[in-house]
Amino acid sequence: MASVAGSALSVGSVASYGTQIGLGAKPKPLHVNHNAPKLFKGFSGLKASSSVFCESETSFMGNGRHASVWESFKPKLGRSNLRTKSQLVPQASSFKVAVLGAAGGIGQPLSLLIKMSPLVSAVHLYDVANVKGVAADLSHCNTPSQSLGFTGESELANSLKDVDVVVIPAGVPRKSGMTRDDLFNVNANIVKTLVEAVADNAPDAFIHIISNPVNSTVPLAAEVLKQKGVYDPKKLFGVTTLDVVRANTFVAQKKNLKLIDVDVPVVGGHAGITILPLLSKTRPSVTFTDEEAEELTVRIQNAGTEVVEAKAGAGSATLSMAYAAARFVESSLRALDGDGDVYECSFVQSDITELPFFASRVKLSRKGVEAVISSDLQGLTNYEAKALDALKPELKASIEKGMAFVHKRMAAVASV
Numbered sequence: 204m205a206s207v208a209g210s211a212l213s214v215g216s217v218a219s220y221g222t223q224i225g226l227g228a229k230p231k232p233l234h235v236n237h238n239a240p241k242l243f244k245g246f247s248g249l250k251a252s253s254s255v256f257c258e259s260e261t262s263f264m265g266n267g268r269h270a271s272v273w274e275s276f277k278p279k280l281g282r283s284n285l286r287t288k289s290q291l292v293p294q295a296s297s298f299k300v301a302v303l304g305a306a307g308g309i310g311q312p313l314s315l316l317i318k319m320s321p322l323v324s325a326v327h328l329y330d331v332a333n334v335k336g337v338a339a340d341l342s343h344c345n346t347p348s349q350s351l352g353f354t355g356e357s358e359l360a361n362s363l364k365d366v367d368v369v370v371i372p373a374g375v376p377r378k379s380g381m382t383r384d385d386l387f388n389v390n391a392n393i394v395k396t397l398v399e400a401v402a403d404n405a406p407d408a409f410i411h412i413i414s415n416p417v418n419s420t421v422p423l424a425a426e427v428l429k430q431k432g433v434y435d436p437k438k439l440f441g442v443t444t445l446d447v448v449r450a451n452t453f454v455a456q457k458k459n460l461k462l463i464d465v466d467v468p469v470v471g472g473h474a475g476i477t478i479l480p481l482l483s484k485t486r487p488s489v490t491f492t493d494e495e496a497e498e499l500t501v502r503i504q505n506a507g508t509e510v511v512e513a514k515a516g517a518g519s520a521t522l523s524m525a526y527a528a529a530r531f532v533e534s535s536l537r538a539l540d541g542d543g544d545v546y547e548c549s550f551v552q553s554d555i556t557e558l559p560f561f562a563s564r565v566k567l568s569r570k571g572v573e574a575v576i577s578s579d580l581q582g583l584t585n586y587e588a589k590a591l592d593a594l595k596p597e598l599k600a601s602i603e604k605g606m607a608f609v610h611k612r613m614a615a616v617a618s619v
């Protein structure tokens with residue numbers, strides 16, 4: 204595996220974790236290294252930029268003139284952490300990632316960002332639409348990983364062969380006036396079909412679900428995997444990273460903070476009021492007036508709609524989503540690579556509330572979710588506590604809708 208060094212994101216000083224082993228497991232107090240230096244912050248989770256290997260003496264971004272672009276993605280490593288040129292050798296092994304829905308608005312830039320990762324040896328692009336051109340285009344980028352295109356149902360199984368992470372942005376995006384739930388009927392079928400194929404061909408892979416409504420498609424995916432006998436709750440993730448990315452951006456702007464330092468946990472789900480930024484848990488510690496807290500919360504909750512309306516019929520967020528999804532992929536690969544200090548927010552099976560799925564910070568490891576962080580839900584402001592109560596009925600209904608979709612299909616098949 205590609206080796207990485209240094210440490211990355213850190214969370215609360217002494218956090219209590221609910222383990223993911225079954226619902227109702229007792230929270231386990233753990234010490235979390237909050238004092239670890241934030242060596243890596245920013246886009247990609249490219250915690251150890253030193254593990255990048257180059258085909259030539261130029262950086263994979265091209266020649267020295269473009270190095271500044273790559274520099275901006277890199278963690279702030281001390282010189283002692285930088286490898287010498289002689290150490291810039293191909294990694295013994297690295298990871299394969301499949302993107303299902305790779306010809307789309309999210310899929311294309313996401314595939315590019317994944318191809319730029321030093322932890323990736325191959326990116327498999329699958330779509331029902333013609334994706335071979337996208338893969339050919341991408342294959343000309345002189346980054347070390349391969350890009351391969353797969354089109355149509357007959358090539359789906361091959362696209363999943365030997366992959367470590369499967370990212371699913373396949374499905375329709377919403378237009379002005381629609382809710383994410385309005386996408387359910389179309390996207391539920393797409394996600395079901397794709398997750399069935401993942402179960403058959405890559406049962407051990409991490410699965411990242413982007414397709415909306417995430418609050419329903421993730422529980423749906425869990426039921427599909429259960430039905431196939433391969434459900435591992437630690438490896439199924441709803442991608443809510445964009446909510447964190449937005450919260451970090453908006454808070455930094457509002458409070459004039461250095462963007463790279465800001466980290467806001469966002470919990471709940473990924474639609475409207477189910478998106479709950481915990482501004483009181485912002486790092487670095489910062490205070491908000493009640494008006495500021497409400498204004499920021501509402502903006503973060505409506506940020507998807509802000510983009511949908513600005514795009515005026517041309518779909519929803521794609522570039523920021525690709526950026527956020529690439530960060531989540533990179534974090535997953537770092538965890539798979541053995542980094543013991545990787546935390547992200549994600550919508551996962553959880554026991555930190557009475558709901559079976561909930562977005563919160565999770566600690567990632569080689570096995571997937573190692574711990575769900577419950578401490579973020581302690582010591583909430585009144586505003587946050589009320590918002591948490593208010594989101595639960597909607598989130599519960601969305602979760603049940605996703606599960607019921609699979610159960611109804613199973614019942615229909617059984618009755619034939």
Ligand SMILES: NC(=O)C1=CN([C@@H]2O[C@H](COP(=O)(O)OP(=O)(O)OC[C@H]3O[C@@H](n4cnc5c(N)ncnc54)[C@H](O)[C@@H]3O)[C@@H](O)[C@H]2O)C=CC1
Binds near residue numbers: 331416
């Ligand atoms: N989780 C999140 O934070 C976010 C989720 N989304 C969601 O991501 C999804 C995709 O959005 P866009 O990329 O903008 O849409 P898009 O329409 O540009 O791309 C979707 C792609 O999926 C492909 N596709 C459809 N059915 C497929 C199937 N059965 N197998 C493989 N590929 C299939 C299409 O051919 C298309 O290339 C939407 O559901 C959207 O709501 C969007 C932004 C943020």
Ligand SMILES: O=C([O-])CC(=O)C(=O)O
Binds near residue numbers: 377415506510511519
């Ligand atoms: O708003 C949408 O439909 C897409 C999405 O999930 C987001 O941008 O957060």
